[in-house]
Amino acid sequence: MKTTYFRFDLGIRSLLPQWRLLIGKLYWREDFFAGLTLALVAVPLSLAIALASGVDPAIGLITAIVAGIVCALFGGNSISVSGPAAAMAVMVGLAVEKYGMSGLIFIGIICGLLQIATGVFGLGRFVRLMPIAVIEGFTAGIGAIILIAQLPRAFGLPAPSESHTIDVLVHIGTLIDESKGAPVLVAVGVIFLLWIIPKISSKIPSPLIAIAVPSMLAAYFFEGQLLLIGEIPRSLPLPSFPVWPSGISWIELLGTAVLIYALASLETLLSSTAVDKLVRGQHSDLDQELIGQGLGNLVVPFFGGIPVTGVIVRSATNVMAGAKTRRSSIIHSLILVATVLLLAPLISQIPIAALAGLLLSIAARMMNPEKFINLWNLSRSDAAVYGITFLVIVFVDLLQGVQWGLVAALAVVALQLGRTRVQFYGSGSGSSGSYRFELQGPLTFLSSLKIDELKSHVAELDGGRGITIDMHAVTEIDGSGAEMLLELIHELLERGLKVAVLDLPEKEKAFLISADSSGRISKLIASTEQELMQILEGSISGDPALRLEKGLNRFLKDERHRYKKLFGELAHGQSPHTLFITCSDSRIQPNLMTSTDPGELFIVRNVGNMIPKCAEGEVFAESAAVDFAVGILGVREIVVCGHSSCGAMQALHGRQELPSNLKNLEAWRKATVQNEAYHSLPAAMPIDEVARINALHQLDNLRSYPLVREKEQAGVLKLHAWFFEIANGEVEIWSSDRKKYFRHSESLKMRN
Numbered sequence: 001m002k003t004t005y006f007r008f009d010l011g012i013r014s015l016l017p018q019w020r021l022l023i024g025k026l027y028w029r030e031d032f033f034a035g036l037t038l039a040l041v042a043v044p045l046s047l048a049i050a051l052a053s054g055v056d057p058a059i060g061l062i063t064a065i066v067a068g069i070v071c072a073l074f075g076g077n078s079i080s081v082s083g084p085a086a087a088m089a090v091m092v093g094l095a096v097e098k099y100g101m102s103g104l105i106f107i108g109i110i111c112g113l114l115q116i117a118t119g120v121f122g123l124g125r126f127v128r129l130m131p132i133a134v135i136e137g138f139t140a141g142i143g144a145i146i147l148i149a150q151l152p153r154a155f156g157l158p159a160p161s162e163s164h165t166i167d168v169l170v171h172i173g174t175l176i177d178e179s180k181g182a183p184v185l186v187a188v189g190v191i192f193l194l195w196i197i198p199k200i201s202s203k204i205p206s207p208l209i210a211i212a213v214p215s216m217l218a219a220y221f222f223e224g225q226l227l228l229i230g231e232i233p234r235s236l237p238l239p240s241f242p243v244w245p246s247g248i249s250w251i252e253l254l255g256t257a258v259l260i261y262a263l264a265s266l267e268t269l270l271s272s273t274a275v276d277k278l279v280r281g282q283h284s285d286l287d288q289e290l291i292g293q294g295l296g297n298l299v300v301p302f303f304g305g306i307p308v309t310g311v312i313v314r315s316a317t318n319v320m321a322g323a324k325t326r327r328s329s330i331i332h333s334l335i336l337v338a339t340v341l342l343l344a345p346l347i348s349q350i351p352i353a354a355l356a357g358l359l360l361s362i363a364a365r366m367m368n369p370e371k372f373i374n375l376w377n378l379s380r381s382d383a384a385v386y387g388i389t390f391l392v393i394v395f396v397d398l399l400q401g402v403q404w405g406l407v408a409a410l411a412v413v414a415l416q417l418g419r420t421r422v423q424f425y426g427s428g429s430g431s432s433g434s435y436r437f438e439l440q441g442p443l444t445f446l447s448s449l450k451i452d453e454l455k456s457h458v459a460e461l462d463g464g465r466g467i468t469i470d471m472h473a474v475t476e477i478d479g480s481g482a483e484m485l486l487e488l489i490h491e492l493l494e495r496g497l498k499v500a501v502l503d504l505p506e507k508e509k510a511f512l513i514s515a516d517s518s519g520r521i522s523k524l525i526a527s528t529e530q531e532l533m534q535i536l537e538g539s540i541s542g543d544p545a546l547r548l549e550k551g552l553n554r555f556l557k558d559e560r561h562r563y564k565k566l567f568g569e570l571a572h573g574q575s576p577h578t579l580f581i582t583c584s585d586s587r588i589q590p591n592l593m594t595s596t597d598p599g600e601l602f603i604v605r606n607v608g609n610m611i612p613k614c615a616e617g618e619v620f621a622e623s624a625a626v627d628f629a630v631g632i633l634g635v636r637e638i639v640v641c642g643h644s645s646c647g648a649m650q651a652l653h654g655r656q657e658l659p660s661n662l663k664n665l666e667a668w669r670k671a672t673v674q675n676e677a678y679h680s681l682p683a684a685m686p687i688d689e690v691a692r693i694n695a696l697h698q699l700d701n702l703r704s705y706p707l708v709r710e711k712e713q714a715g716v717l718k719l720h721a722w723f724f725e726i727a728n729g730e731v732e733i734w735s736s737d738r739k740k741y742f743r744h745s746e747s748l749k750m751r752n
């Protein structure tokens with residue numbers, strides 16, 4: 001994990017190399033082209049978003065110019081573009097309505113300072129703590145509000161006196177007969193062009209063409225019939241110190257500023273995540289991005305601009321146009337400056353209806369129903385959170401929408417985390433066969449409905465059978481949960497079933513036993529197969545045949561279903577990845593200790609995990625197995641696994657007397673001692689050490705097989721020596737670099 005550090009230098013030290021690139025020789029052509037494309041897109045978008053935010057369109061351009069330079073210089077990646085954002089428009093509009101332009105200026109400054117602080121102290125990651133369903137419901141809600149708010153403009157109706165969605169809808173409803181043809185035609189023309197141009201070519205800056213063409217046609221055909229943007233200043237404002245607006249409460253303004261800060265930061269996060277997806281190998285530095293945004297928001301107000309965020313469409317345009325450095329955003333700002341200075345008269349001729357058309361199209365994209373459909377398919381509860389957020393934002397209030405969305409999302413999480421699930425397996429008929437419940441998730445007061453359901457199920461079970469309650473997937477038990485489980489068990493016992501509780505975690509086990517006043521439960525808890533059998537079948541340890549039979553039954557009835565698909569696939573053939581050579585000792589379980597499934601390990605077992613040297617004229621099953629595994633199955637790993645207190649090592653090294661009737665064993669010992677040179681090891685060497693050396697020795701023997709040697713040298717086969725410590729179930733692995741066995745748990749620790 002990255003360590004957090006405070007960036008009291010605003011990240012400048014780490015930005016210096018990138019700033020040096022700006023004055024370097026590279027990428028001027030790419031960045032200029034990208035900056036130009038960006039400016040062509042940014043002019044209409046900035047004008048339109050300013051309109052939607054309830055401020056003069058010209059302010060949109062000023063904002064884009066300042067943010068385009070400041071945020072680009074200090075941001076967390078080199079491609080993101082910042083400026084006035086549609087997602088912020090409704091919030092900014094409300095702030096302007098309430099506090100006026102001079103109040104908004106202070107809101108921008110506070111928002112900027114908060115963002116800078118967040119970035120400097122490395123808290124950017126907390127911005128992520130927002131459920132996706134709320135974010136998407138919010139975005140769609142803003143889209144709907146913008147859409148509805150722009151309809152009067154598109155219909156050429158007078159502006160409504162109230163900005164609330166319902167008021168606007170009523171306003172439109174009463175005045176719809178007065179709508180005029182010219183603005184509708186212009187708006188529809190813009191929407192049509194925005195839809196058709198990207199289908200023709202993704203290179204054309206569609207917003208510009210979509211605004212310019214209808215505007216020119218309208219100027220010719222509908223002269224004087226359309227409301228225009230009107231005069232915009234042909235100069236840039238000089239920075240000025242803002243004046244505190246009179247009659248406004250600090251506290252309220254601060255509250256709004258905090259909201260805008262939260263929203264702008266979240267929007268920026270979304271934008272940089274989107275940009276990271278477009279640029280291969282790029283990971284935005286979120287804290288730095290917030291510092292960049294904060295500085296932008298701090299400087300913009302001094303030029304009379306509105307709060308900014310990272311903006312997705314312009315950033316994506318920048319990427320597509322081939323931008324290479326932070327220079328392209330700065331060039332975009334300079335072109336915007338030139339536009340204001342040179343083309344102000346032309347911009348003033350743009351009809352408001354054209355900008356409304358552009359906003360309608362942006363709003364429709366924000367409302368993207370596909371997102372809702374995806375959520376619906378993925379999770380109904382997420383879709384509900386989306387729906388609540390959306391509806392409350394559109395019809396009640398922006399802030400309340402987010403609050404309700406968050407409450408709904410938390411409720412969903414609480415319910416999901418608290419949900420107990422039950423799997424039931426039953427088999428056999430009459431009094432033979434067994435039942436099995438698997439409880440999953442937490443067992444708490446929230447589980448009572450589920451346990452009641454189980455109880456009604458229990459009433460139908462045949463008495464006299466065994467029932468296993470498998471608890472391995474239970475994550476937590478509280479007092480009510482323990483009570484309910486005990487009740488269930490007692491009910492089962494009363495019905496004459498034999499109950500075993502399997503795999504109860506230690507903590508939960510102690511808890512359950514202490515909650516049980518009858519004292520019966522402690523005898524019903526099993527943690528191994530043998531204990532389980534003991535409880536369900538009575539004592540079986542004396543009869544191995546019965547043990548095997550019960551084991552077969554249990555596999556058949558309880559476990560086989562888990563492997564059905566796997567065995568179905570394995571029926572067509574095996575392709576194990578590893579040849580696993582180990583001792584016949586009953587305490588070694590290759591699949592258990594490697595958590596592998598059937599089909600993964602090709603296992604060779606014999607006394608002492610030995611592989612004979614490759615020798616012509618001699619026949620060994622082990623040699624044949626090596627040929628088969630390496631030559632035909634094509635395993636990529638060979639593991640030789642010795643183990644502690646190995647009887648074979650004892651026999652070879654300890655040289656104790658063997659009973660005289662074990663001629664085979666004696667012959668094996670003689671031959672092996674001869675071949676493997678055990679006599680050369682010091683007599684005082686502990687047996688476990690002999691086992692470790694023996695495993696290494698088998699690697700040498702394996703390398704005497706030409707096929708093994710060739711494949712190992714080609715790097716397609718690896719050989720490993722392992723040593724299994726039975727007492728603590730730990731595996732030691734030989735490190736050929738450090739000439740030492742290392743416990744796997746320790747090497748894990750070293751790696752982390």
Ligand code: ZN
Nearest residue numbers: 583585646647
């Ligand atoms: Zn052994």
